[in-house]
């Protein structure tokens with residue numbers, strides 16, 4: 001059986017690690033910094049990237065690689081790299097093909113951490129970013145491009161705005177300008193959407209969220225579709241298509257073909273910046289991945305029922321969830337996320353900030369926590385937490401009203417979730 005031809009549920013259990021006779025059924029944790037060789041020359045070949053093999057865990061580790069291969073298989077990509085966080089994944093994904101003097105175009109509704117990375121931190125490295133309204137027309141997105149633009153970046157389902165991306169539209173604009181589309185697929189997960197099937201070139205993840213699912217490790221992943229033709233644009237992606245002097249003059253596209261992008265990220269960025277996940281964390285992530293399809297299905301059905309319950313509640317003024325027929329992104333969700341979107345809902349209370357605080361403080365089971373996409377139901381009040389430094393006017397400008405609550409619906413029984421919310425809403 002070729003595991004890459006199997007269904008997604010099967011890949012979640014078996015891809016990346018298929019033990020042979022007498023080997024452990026569970027993925028072993030290779031908790032070792034280094035690996036042993038018999039001759040000086042054998043190890044020298046590894047340093048020259050002339051032979052494949054493990055030598056130092058900052059570059060490669062068998063546990064980490066097995067999980068990376070599983071995620072690559074789930075997304076339908078050719079290779080993946082795991083990182084110590086989702087932030088590191090997005091940084092490496094962009095920095096692998098951008099340098100000082102380059103430019104990025106990104107959708108504006110992306111995760112706050114990624115927004116800061118692109119708007120502030122990459123600017124300090126000489127990489128500029130222009131943000132476009134996620135719902136922009138192709139012409140409006142195209143207008144943000146410059147001759148030095150190297151990447152178009154967006155999220156399948158924006159965290160926490162729950163804006164659904166028109167992936168085909170973004171891919172078309174990117175390719176018309178000869179740049180790859182990078183899509184952060186954290187909220188949808190490959191269970192609900194595989195952006196490569198719609199034209200995206202590179203996918204990133206915060207594996208901290210649904211992939212792990214148990215809120216026990218922080219991690220990230222970059223997956224390459226292998227579809228972008230770096231050689232087609234002359235000097236533009238010279239880091240991939242011209243000799244790397246820091247690696248004995250290797251030319252990544254020549255030596256590694258479709259795996260050029262991930263090999264460069266590993267052998268250059270991991271070597272020099274070092275944001276690796278620990279083998280133990282990769283082991284934990286792998287356990288999460290085994291049940292991902294079951295959990296995502298339950299998250300989505302629970303969130304759908306919860307969104308419908310909230311939408312009909314007299315104390316609730318607004319519910320944002322792509323699964324609701326009246327939602328602004330319902331049509332895009334039907335196209336790109338036909339089996340469900342995610343478990344995260346935003347809603348607003350008529351009583352504003354004070355009602356939101358009373359509601360939060362009256363919850364019994366749902367946990368107040370800075371996290372989303374875990375198996376346990378969690379809530380956050382942006383005005384008191386993530387956006388605390390803003391006054392009410394600034395909040396409205398940022399699209400976050402003072403009475404807004406971000407609810408990450410878990411996989412508990414729906415009756416218990418609704419009972420907890422009902423009781424807390426009585427006090428709101």
Ligand SMILES: *Cc1c(COP(=O)(O)O)cnc(C)c1O
Pocket residue numbers: 085086087088090111113114155159184186187205206207208209218219220
């Ligand atoms: C959480 C998140 C990140 C950042 O990931 P960390 O693992 O927290 O570093 C990036 N993108 C999205 C969409 C996220 O939800």
